[in-house]
Every structure is written in structure tokens, then in C-alpha cells.
Amino acid sequence: MARMPVEGLIRAFHIANKDAKAYYFKAPNFTYALLMPVSLFMAFSIAGPADPKLIAPGLTSLVILFGTTSIEAVAVVLERQTGTFERLLVAPISLPTIILGKALAGLFFGSAIGIAVFAPLALASGVAVASPPMALLAIAFSSLSFSALGVLASTHAKWVPEAQMLANLLRFPMAFLSGAFIPLELMPSQLRAVARILPLTYSVEALRMSMEGPGETSAYLLDMLVLALYSLAFLAIATSALRRKIE
């Protein structure tokens, strides 16, 4: 991945563009991405109104997680099932380029739905976003990280329902353990330790810090670094798993 030439990157963008056109930017995908996280939040809100500073980052991260993993979980397995993946395999591009192209489509999709949810939530809650660029970057890094996770699930599945099941196994525990609903400070220490290995935790935290401003920059940068490392690790494992399968 480290030495991907510019030409490879351009072709990865073409794959992402094709995926967006063929599969992703369609109404049902947006509906699912919003429906599940909003339902979960409403269920948690029954006990009482949640803190606006918690809602905006938590719900936004969850929407990105559910949206990107849903579409990316089928990204590779669907193409393998229909035979179109062979088109990519016979083209003059490397396997890491193909995998990156798949994840980039999720980056675009996740960023679009993330911004669409975060901006109105932040405005409605009346809490100022101290650094909008930091929020945008956090949304982009979260989208790439969760897309890569979805691609990883997709490379391990034989067919689409199996990929969705794998994605659910990853999504739901993360949703409850990562501070999206309950602040980490209120969690028992063992659960806090578990939360620290989940990428969603860093996504929620980075968005929260973007609302709080430059005072939290070093912690914010650490969150972004962790999300970037997760992205690289997921993509590398996905590439290696797929290489074993197809060869």
C-alpha cells in the first residue's frame, strides 16, 4: 500500500466512482444508514433527554459506521458473486489498488451522510462547533476507517448475507461499547479498556473534540492517527485475505 503510484491512485478513484454510480448513492442505502442509529438513539432517550454534546458526535459516528459498513460489506463479495470482480482482476491494476478503490467509495459515501447528519444536529442542539475543519476531517477519517472495516468483512464472506452478518457482529457490540450512547467516563474500567480497542470510540471522541476546540488538539490528532492506522491495517488484512482466496 505504501508505494502506490499516482496512476494506481487515479484508477482506484475510477473504481470508487463506478461503485458509487452502480451501487451506493441510492435511496435505500441512505435510509438504512439513518434508520438503525436513529432508532437506537430514540430507545436510549426514553430514560431522559440526552446531552446535545453527546448526541451530535455519537449519532454522526454511528450513522457513518452503519452506512459505510452496510455498503462496503457487500462491496467485494457482490462483485465476486456476479463475476464482475474478474474484470478488475484482469485489468492492469494491483489488488491493493482495487481494495483501496472499494474503500474510497465508502469514504465518499460516509462523508456525505456524516456531514448531512452532523451539521443539522449541531445546529439544532445549539452547541457551537469550535472547529468545523476538524469535524470534517474527523468525519472523513471515520468514513475511511469504517469503510475499510466493511471491506474486510466483505473479503471474508462467501455471499452477501454472510457479509452482512459479519458486519452486524462488528457493528452492534461497537455501538454499545464505544461511548456513542454513554460517555466513557461513566463506564466500568474493564469496559473502558474494551472501548479503547474499538475504532468507533476514536471517531466519537474526535468529533466531540472538534466541537470543543483547539485546546484538545493533541488528543484529537491521536484519535485521527489511530483511525488512520486502523484503516491501513484493515485494508492490508483485506488485501492479504483476498489474495489467498483468489489465487
Place this chain on the structure above:
Amino acid sequence: MESIEMDNAIEAINLTKYYGRILAVDNISFGVKRGEIFGFLGPNGAGKTTTVRLLTGQAKPNSGRAIVAGFDMAREPIKAKGLIGVVPEVSNLYDELSVWDNLIFAAKLYGVPRDAREGKAMELLEVIGLSGRRGDRFGGLSKGMRRRLTIAVALIHEPEILFLDEPTAGLDVQSSRAIRNLVSELNRDGMTVFLTTHYIEEAEQLCDRVAIIDRGRMVAEGKPEELEARVEDRTAVDLCFGPNGGPEDGLRALEHVKGISRLGDAFRVYVDDLKGFLRALGDFAQENGLEITSINTVRPSLEDAFVRITGLSPEVMRVEKEPAKRRGDVG
């Protein structure tokens, strides 16, 4: 140590491929000269598709090498892939995209310069007769149109070598003829073509040279007429009987009969002594009250050579593959 003919467009050197414990391709070696149509002929499941997958970089051999367009597929796959076009057995473009978008996406993927993409796509649509359907979704096209577009997409970057895996399988006569004509034209313009088929007449009609593959092994290779010459010691006789037909088992048991296959209502009987067979046939027809309505001796064809070389019935070659064909299948 195998010698490598570097002038060849394709050089397969001791290629072997296992899927699990199944030996799909067994130590295959051959060369394809630049500018020729090379046919890979064999029944379904013989290892043709697996060989194409090895030659086009979709799978790695357990042993052996594939040199394609001058590049070792294991060491420089991206360079090799940039010089080949691949038409897989299943027309596998994107159902959700239009005819035009499929062509343009392929052009981008193969690095066709931006200012040449649309012109090339238009030219190919003219060639395959789909210029009026450019806005239609691929999923909405007929089977023959899908096949033609899949070939056009493989040509978008003007490859040196075209791989065609069963290009006419399951198509109607008209579509098959159109595709065969297109392949001939491309070859006349200098393109090397590697063609797999289980249609013997297709190989005979199109190919400069043919390799016969059976159960993963290459059992013969040569020009169609060279393969046919191998069976000139064995004559074929086409027989038609009257309305009651003829008993196949009885014919098979006659003296001098070496093989038999059905051609619709007729029989093709392979004999090692024509005069002896005709005497035995006359006696057989008289004893059983059979009326022989026509009898013709035929020059040995590629099909005859195939039958002799593989020991398989031509009927085996007429069996179409299951429609669902997925990556990793042995074929």
C-alpha cells in the same frame, strides 16, 4: 529446462494448477505465435478456463510459468495485463451501468487517454452494432448483445492479444456467426487470439492451430488439417435408415466398426475397412429388414480427430456448462 520462444505472443511452460486436491491443469506447455488464432479445444471441465485464468493473471499456478506479450505473468503482471484483452465465459459487465458507462469505465481502468476514450467507445459501438443502445443498461440487453459488448470492452485499449473463453457458448446461430466474423476480422488486422471452445466446428472454422485438452492434460496440438491427417486410416460413413430408424447397438456390434455417434436421425460410423463394413452392413440390413435411405463416406474432420485422440464421444462436447459459473470453478 524448457526453451522459451520469445517471439511467441503466449508461452505456457509446464503450467500446473490444483484447486484443493483437484488437479485442474496438469503440466501444460505450449506456445502461441503472434498474429495467429490458437484454439483450446476440450469438453467442459477439461481445464480450459483454468488455463485462461493462469494466462491472464487471475490465478497463480502451483508450478510453471506464463509469459504473455513478452512479460512473465508472475513477475510483471500489470505490464502483461495492459497488453491483453479478456472476454470471460460469462458476460460479466456491470448490470447497473449503461452500455456507454461500461465502456468508459473500462477505458479509464486501462489508462486510455481522456481525449481518446469517447472516440474509441463510439467506434467499438459501431463495430458491434450497438451505437443506438448506448444509454441502455447492460442488464437489459439480450444475451447476444451482452456478449458483443463484453468483447468490445475487452478491445477498448487496443490489446495485442485477445483471450476469448467460450465466446459463442449458448448463443443463437446469428449471434455466434457475428462474433466469429468479428474475431476473424480482428485477427486479419493483426491481433493474436487465444480461444477456448467446446464447439469443434468453431475451432475448425476459426483457428490456425488447435490444442486438445482433456482432464487437465494437453493431448494433441497442431493445425486442424494435421490433426485430421492422424485419422485418415479410419473412414467415417454417414448412414440414414428408413422411417423405423436403425438399431445403434446392432450397428456398433458389426465387424470393422470402431466408433459410432449420432447426428440427428443419422449415424456416423467410424470403420477401419470400408469394403468389409459395407458387406457386413448389407447383411445386417437384410437380416433385420432395414431400409438404408442414404449412405455417404466422409473425409476425416477435426471432430473425427478429436474422437480418436481423446476417446470421447462428440456428444460430450455438445453438453453445455451449468449457467452459474463462479471464480475458482474448475473448467
